Amino acid sequence: MADYEKLIDLKYRKGIPTFKLIARYPEQKRQIHEVALLGIKESVLIKTIKDKHLLSRILKLKKKYQSSLKVPKKQPWLARLCPWL
DSSP, rough: OOHHHHHHIIIIISOOOOOHHHHHHHHHHHHHHHHHHHOOOOOHHHHHOOOOOHHHHHHHHHHHHOOOHSOOOOOHHHHHHHTTT
């Protein structure tokens, strides 16, 4: 699961696109695609993914790493320039 944590951190916290992750880690292509699917709503996943095993694995990952998927809000420009305000 450490691979998933690393990929989720790179994709959702640092904002690296999926195609750059695949170029950087070609041996983890399946896991990168699964991490990319974590950003989609559950109702859309259920309608789209026909393979029940893959769907259950993605939903389990989504529940396990739910807090990691939330991207922190960007600070307003004034707060970045003047953090003491």
